[in-house]
Amino acid sequence: MTVPARRVLLVTHPSRDVALNAVLAATRRFHAAGVQIVVPKEDAALDIPDAEVVEDMACAEGCDVAIVLGGDGTMLRAAELTHHAGVPVVGINLGHVGFLAEAEERDLTTVVDQVIAGRWTVEERLALDVTVMRDGAVAHRLWAVNEASLEKADRQRMIEVVVEVDGRPLSRWGCDGVVCATPTGSTAYAFSAGGPVVWPEVEALLCVPISAHALFARPLVTAPSSLIAMELVGRVEGVLWSDGRRSVPVLVSDRVEVRRSTEPLLVARLERTPFTDRLVAKFALPVHGWRGRQRVEPS
Numbered sequence: 001m002t003v004p005a006r007r008v009l010l011v012t013h014p015s016r017d018v019a020l021n022a023v024l025a026a027t028r029r030f031h032a033a034g035v036q037i038v039v040p041k042e043d044a045a046l047d048i049p050d051a052e053v054v055e056d057m058a059c060a061e062g063c064d065v066a067i068v069l070g071g072d073g074t075m076l077r078a079a080e081l082t083h084h085a086g087v088p089v090v091g092i093n094l095g096h097v098g099f100l101a102e103a104e105e106r107d108l109t110t111v112v113d114q115v116i117a118g119r120w121t122v123e124e125r126l127a128l129d130v131t132v133m134r135d136g137a138v139a140h141r142l143w144a145v146n147e148a149s150l151e152k153a154d155r156q157r158m159i160e161v162v163v164e165v166d167g168r169p170l171s172r173w174g175c176d177g178v179v180c181a182t183p184t185g186s187t188a189y190a191f192s193a194g195g196p197v198v199w200p201e202v203e204a205l206l207c208v209p210i211s212a213h214a215l216f217a218r219p220l221v222t223a224p225s226s227l228i229a230m231e232l233v234g235r236v237e238g239v240l241w242s243d244g245r246r247s248v249p250v251l252v253s254d255r256v257e258v259r260r261s262t263e264p265l266l267v268a269r270l271e272r273t274p275f276t277d278r279l280v281a282k283f284a285l286p287v288h289g290w291r292g293r294q295r296v297e298p299s
Helices: 017-031 039-048 074-085 104-115 275-283
Strands: 005-013 036-040 052-054 065-070 089-093 123-124 127-132 138-142 148-151 159-165 168-175 177-181 205-210 218-220 226-231 238-242 246-250 257-259 265-269
Touching: 005 017, 005 039, 005 074, 005 159, 017 036, 017 065, 017 104, 039 052, 052 159, 052 168, 065 104, 074 089, 074 265, 089 104, 123 177, 127 148, 138 148, 138 246, 148 159, 148 257, 159 177, 168 177, 168 205, 177 226, 177 246
Parallel strands: 005 036, 005 065, 036 052, 065 089, 089 265
Antiparallel strands: 123 265, 127 138, 127 257, 148 177, 148 238, 159 168, 159 226, 177 205, 205 218, 226 257, 238 246
16 A cells, blocks of 8 residues: 555553553654544543544544554454554554564554555455354354464353354264454464464465363364354353453354354564564564575576
8 A cells, every 4th residue: 555544543551651651652643644543432541642432343444554552452353443444553562472563562653654654555454244143043143363262151060062164064062162263263273272383375264172171172174155153062052252352141942153254363574574483483482593595506
């Protein structure tokens, strides 16, 4: 994109002093360039000078891009606020890991200047549409960037889950839960449950059982067009979590369907940093001794 930004949504972690300092620094720079700042009503307590406060679910309308100051949790909140409007998000990490963030706090000025100049490209990330069916009708609809996880509601009891892929039953697990994740979410909950790391450019859906008592309980990678369904059997009810932020109850008679969303997460990329480099940096992976590709001299 080369069109300068004129209206920017600012989403931040309202309880962090470091976030407030970053917000004020970014706001001053945007205002100096004639860019209008918009904040969701939930962040109104920050009292940002000359910012336009808009109801949360309408705050992204008419914005060119969303700047997110915080950790992955704040990025997930921003994704929820922006995906209906098709507004890309760019994250500045003020948290611990910050896998979804594009830059670190030290890069704040550079990020703001690039946004003002309109120097970014948009990358689409696969997201999830999740439906809970009850008695032949839709009981709940959820949208997720990282994962949808069906988990036990009672900590002392396992749930019994039958998993279906593309209309065919696959297996029944007595387990603590099942995580259905995107490639973006492969480094989040699914990773903790023993799932594979999937490069975000890969289009696929992941299904990872949590502490399953079964011989066949391996992480599964399905086609991006697949429909993964989960049904509770037995007598123990569960709870469905979306990105660890929203939850709804799941009854034994319910059916949970997970599919690729028609509304992807849009990420504003300022530079093309390889995912491998991000993985090494975030997990502090040992790469000493690497010599790289050997150059072959022409004979």
